[in-house]
Amino acid sequence: MSSETGFDPELYKRLPSRDPRPEGELEQLEQVWCAPRKPWEWVTAINNNYIGVYYVGAAMLFFVLAGVLALLMRTQLALPMTGFLAQETYNQIFTMHGTVMMFLFAVPAVEALGVLLLPQMLGARDLPFPRLSAYAFWAYLIGGLCFFCSLFFGLAPNGGWFMYPPLTSMAYSPGINADFWLLGIGFIEISAIAGAIEIIVGVLKTRAPGMTLDKLPIFAWAMLIFACMIIIAFPSIILSTLLLELERALGWPFFDAARGGDPMLWQHLFWFFGHPEVYIIFLPAAGAMSTIIPAVAQTRLVGHRLVVLAMLATGFISFGVWAHHMFATGMPQISINYFSAASMAVSVPAGVQVFAWIATLAAGKMRFNTPGLFAVGGLVIFVMGGLTGVMVAMVPFDWQAHDTHFVVAHLHYTLIGGMLLPLIAGLYYFFPFATKRMLSARLGTWAFWLIFTGFN
Numbered sequence: 001m002s003s004e005t006g007f008d009p010e011l012y013k014r015l016p017s018r019d020p021r022p023e024g025e026l027e028q029l030e031q032v033w034c035a036p037r038k039p040w041e042w043v044t045a046i047n048n049n050y051i052g053v054y055y056v057g058a059a060m061l062f063f064v065l066a067g068v069l070a071l072l073m074r075t076q077l078a079l080p081m082t083g084f085l086a087q088e089t090y091n092q093i094f095t096m097h098g099t100v101m102m103f104l105f106a107v108p109a110v111e112a113l114g115v116l117l118l119p120q121m122l123g124a125r126d127l128p129f130p131r132l133s134a135y136a137f138w139a140y141l142i143g144g145l146c147f148f149c150s151l152f153f154g155l156a157p158n159g160g161w162f163m164y165p166p167l168t169s170m171a172y173s174p175g176i177n178a179d180f181w182l183l184g185i186g187f188i189e190i191s192a193i194a195g196a197i198e199i200i201v202g203v204l205k206t207r208a209p210g211m212t213l214d215k216l217p218i219f220a221w222a223m224l225i226f227a228c229m230i231i232i233a234f235p236s237i238i239l240s241t242l243l244l245e246l247e248r249a250l251g252w253p254f255f256d257a258a259r260g261g262d263p264m265l266w267q268h269l270f271w272f273f274g275h276p277e278v279y280i281i282f283l284p285a286a287g288a289m290s291t292i293i294p295a296v297a298q299t300r301l302v303g304h305r306l307v308v309l310a311m312l313a314t315g316f317i318s319f320g321v322w323a324h325h326m327f328a329t330g331m332p333q334i335s336i337n338y339f340s341a342a343s344m345a346v347s348v349p350a351g352v353q354v355f356a357w358i359a360t361l362a363a364g365k366m367r368f369n370t371p372g373l374f375a376v377g378g379l380v381i382f383v384m385g386g387l388t389g390v391m392v393a394m395v396p397f398d399w400q401a402h403d404t405h406f407v408v409a410h411l412h413y414t415l416i417g418g419m420l421l422p423l424i425a426g427l428y429y430f431f432p433f434a435t436k437r438m439l440s441a442r443l444g445t446w447a448f449w450l451i452f453t454g455f456n
Helices: 007-016 025-033 039-044 048-078 087-122 130-153 178-203 218-250 261-298 303-322 322-329 333-345 347-363 370-393 395-403 405-435 441-455
Strands: none
Touching: 007 039, 025 130, 039 347, 048 087, 048 130, 048 405, 087 130, 087 178, 087 218, 087 261, 130 178, 130 405, 178 370, 218 261, 218 303, 261 322, 261 370, 261 405, 303 333, 303 347, 322 333, 322 395, 333 347, 333 370, 347 370, 370 395, 370 441, 405 441
16 A cells, blocks of 8 residues: 555665675765765755755845845935935835745745755655756856846846836836846746746655655745745736837837736736735745744644644735735725725634644743744734734825835835845755754844844
């Protein structure tokens, strides 16, 4: 009788075998699994342990670069009359900051954790398609660096990270700046889809014998839902970038209202990807939180099955709330009512996870080590961001707060608390599993308090 993965446990009776092994088998095995020795071998490595570390390192590099851009923006806003940044340069930096954070840091960073950790959690040697993982990483890194370097030549996109037409049409953005964004993001998202396919197949087909879905680690559940959401959401942004590039290059009027197009089509396509992306970013971080909090509380996760169901519900409902970004565009009243109600409803499964984490902390004995500090800090900030999310789900309030710094604060509190601090907690918690080395607890504590107080 075979297991869910198709492996026949009866084959275990053949091991160990006294029969002589094929000639050269040991040498071939060592060649495949040995650590890279030559510089070129580090580049051609396909093992998930190396690709995962590369992924994390590249994502953190883009995080630092986007952080530098944020400092430049804040300096200009603090000293508005000094001419620190020219208007065009500010627009480019604003666009690049949001784009790099969302497309080159947030999604790749959580995907990197999955590439690095899932095989160990599933009892597998590697992900099922190692070369696909390597392709996804190198496409992401090379594409991301080429995209970022456009900033140094004055060719960076300048239409905002959301690239709304008609502002990004040839009439108002006549250069090739917007084309860098459209082509670059299209290829970067193809890389993300390749990684998602790898994760889905890995979770469903390479689990250890006897590891049924109800025994799946909570982080693996989060990564499975995350990958399925990428497969559904990301084709929308690829399609929208393709249509806008065709309009710019060939004059096909998909979004030009004067020639029969509809600029609202871009917003629907973009936000059908854009809002699920928030939960695509959040769910792996939530899986890490559901792994770390029981460890630091020294007890089991309260409501394990409820947390899994809540993650499934979050992924499902998130595809029905995209138009709450468009309340100020004049949608029909029935659409406004639906998307307002759905936007409030999506907070329920997120709240289930938050209460499960709080109950776990209350049931156990908390250890305030570095992962614990970042996990609790992320929980506090995420709750604050989530409350502001319920506020902007109310249409009258959204009309008043739309395009203000309140929405900017909501976005940053949600993503910093729901993704960044849990990610850092995960790096501190899982780093010894990947490298057999411990990170400095003292530096981690200082880093936490600096980030937590500085952000607030």
